[in-house]
Amino acid sequence: MTRRFHNALPTLAIMLGASVWGVVWYPMRMLASMGLTGTVASAATSGAACLCVLLLRRRAISTISWHWLLVALGLAAGMTSVGFVWGAIHGQVMRVLLLFYLTPAWTAVFAHFILKDRLTRADAALSMLSLAGALTMLWSPALGMPLPANLAEWAGLMGGMGFAMSNVLVVRITRTMPRMKPEMRTAVIFGGAAVVATLVSFFEPMPTPPAASQMGTVAFIVIGLGVVLAVNNVIVQIGLARVPANRASIIMLFELVVTALSSWLFAGEVPGPREWAGGACIVAACVLSAWVHRQTREAVEASPAPSPEAASEKKPTRAMV
Template identity: 75%
Template sequence: MNQRLKNTLPTLAIMLGASVWGVIWYPMRMLAALGLSGTAASATTSAAACLFVLALRRHAIRTVSWHWLLAALAFAAGVTNIGFVWGAIHGQVMRVLLLFYLTPAWTAVFAHFILHERLTRSGVALAGLSLAGAMTMLWSPELGMPLPANLAEWAGLMAGMGFAMSNVLIVKICRVLPDMKAEMRTATIFGGAAIVAAFATLFEAMPTPPAASQMGTVVFIVIGLGVVLASNNMLVQVGLAKVPANRASIIMLFELVVTALSAWAFAGEVPGPREWAGGACIVVACVLSSWVHRDRAPVGPLEALQPIDPADPLKEPSGDASAKKKSQRAMV
């Protein structure tokens, strides 16, 4: 029973993380209602998350060394964060999230040019299936071309591209900077999100600031979201260290279920037949992508996020990547 529980906990950690991401849009809308714009909310919550990670895992800061890839990761993470938050605040949450999940298409392209992975027929087919799902969801006789209908949906699409680029860059960073701790990649992601969002606030109309009587509530939500996001990220990484990458990426699709339920419960948004059909194509593409890449040797986006065991900072991450390193050392 203890062994079964031990095997189940990592899966539950990933599902919990997906659940948090599936409802995080609602407190962001609360901040917007209180007078904090989407870009400002993204900047402040990301800054709080970054500071929390740096304070909690400060011993890992010494493993960071400058490389242009870190700046690229920070920018890609910033585009991801601000696109998702702004889109979820101003658009229909489920449609924004489905456009966000077009990652198989963008990942195949980015990995080809950045990681020099051969663009296989299966990769092209999966990318086509994802895009077909998006076209099914977006097509309407009245609107003509199957393109995002508003800025919120374009933001969700850009966020998905940024997320795919972030995953590819994490793989690249793991190869170029193998000694850098996973916590510092997390801090880089949140730090980049804070900087990009803060810069974006300079180009938007100044909203009515929160009233003085509501400032305490705003600060509480911002700090709370920062701590939750950072803790959730590290919790999920613990789960990713114990679960095979292909299975973990399928478990993460639980976010779509939670988002659909939360959007229905909190915002009264009910997906129509086209959203369900298009979303089904996108989900199937994600599942098949995990299955197709199950035997690949290089470190994948989820494997790249394997953290150092909090209980033993000197212990290597578990999983196939660690086993291969040990095997290589034994051969030498």
């Protein structure tokens, strides 16, 4: 039993991380109700998380080698954070998150241009499946074109594109700078999210600021969220290091379950038939994407090794992450 529990710890770590992201929208709405806008809340919590990582893991990131890819990763992470937080605060959480999870479509496109990965028929089919799920969810006879109905849904869609771009850039960074510590990437992600959210906050009208009596509660939630997100990221990184990527991407879909339950319990939001149908297509695309990439990797590993002469002449085109 002890051995089984030890083997299950990486999976539990990823599920815990997915659970945190499935409920993080609620304290963000609490901050918004107290007068802290979504962009300011995102900037504050991301800044607190970045500071926490820098303090706790300063030895791992003592040597910093800057690269334009790190700037791109910070911008993509900021786009992800602002899109997710702002959309979850101002829109229906489940619809925003499903639009956020259109990653198979965007990842296939971004990987083709940034990683030079060949766009296969399977990637194209899975992209179409996830987009079909989004169209099913967004279609309404009264609204006409199946497009996001409000700014919150557009924000969720934008955040999902940023999330896919972040994943692709992380792979590119590991290939370009293989000696970079994961803690450095984590600090760049949270730091970029803080900077982008701060810049965007200047363009968002500020409501009545939090009352003096609420400042202690606001500070407690912001600092607490920052610490939780930083620790959560470390826990997820531990799980991802011990679980195959294809399996981890499926486990991360547990976030959708937690979000559906939390939005029902805390906000009274119940997805309708179109949301369930569209969500099923998006989840199926994510699961099949993980399965296809697993089959591809197993086929590559099972292929016969080339001769030393051929190996010395052939340049590596892919790197194990």
